Amino acid sequence: MSGLPADGPGLIRGETGTQRLLGYVLDVRGGHGGSARCHMAITADHTNRHGVLHGGITTSILDNAMGATASLTADETGKSPFLTISMTVNFLSPGFPGQTIVATGRKTGGGRSTVFIDGVLEAEDGTLIATATGVFRKVPSHRLKEGA
Template sequence: MTDLLDGEAPSGYQELLGYRLSRWEEGLAEMELPLTAAHLNRAGVVHGGVLMSLLDTVSGFSVTFCPVEGRLRRAMTLSLSTSFLGQARDGTLVATGRLRGGGRKIVGAAAEIRHRETGALLATSEGMFKYRPGSENREGIER
């Protein structure tokens, strides 16, 4: 499998949740999360915080793709509006984020999470993100 993070080590939060970046290109990102008991709430369904984390993270990736090898882009979340639409107890979640547009420093992204096995739509979001200094440029910054 191709290393979509170009050698960058997984974050502690990525290791904690267990998601994997499965697709990353200009304006689009996709992540997968196989559900375990650690992702479930007291009712036995995936916790809303897990869904929000995936929506936020995949949105951030969708706005920070850098086509220049060895360089990167970073952004921070300014706002994230989320709608919970379904539940899952097991299987794999697939989160997809898309750059919606914006200006030079602040951009919008939309994301959704579907249950891979059933195709059910579980959650959606709209968010605004601000590029960190230097990341406004498509060429990114040095690692």
């Protein structure tokens, strides 16, 4: 893997404030076995005071890939709303500025409204940076509107 994916169908850029702030690309294209991916180039803005990828950003990228994977279980465009109920992250190796990282989600169980998703975050050289497990719940779109 090298760099961020080029534009095309199923590649989502700049859809949310978080996505614009962090600069990741969400990949919900077919061909990943029902898994969504988040691609991000690590910059100095993504680091902690020790100069490596911040754990909060690691968690956010994993959460986005895993949540989109949950959405793909209900909608092939990955836009069906699922929210995180719980998530556990294991930090295994540092990520460094200049690396491109990819977070991938994989459904491991559940039903139509609650699903269990595993996530992995890897550097472009294959180094495993973090793993995660999470539980995600489908939410009706009207419940996400203010005041609903």
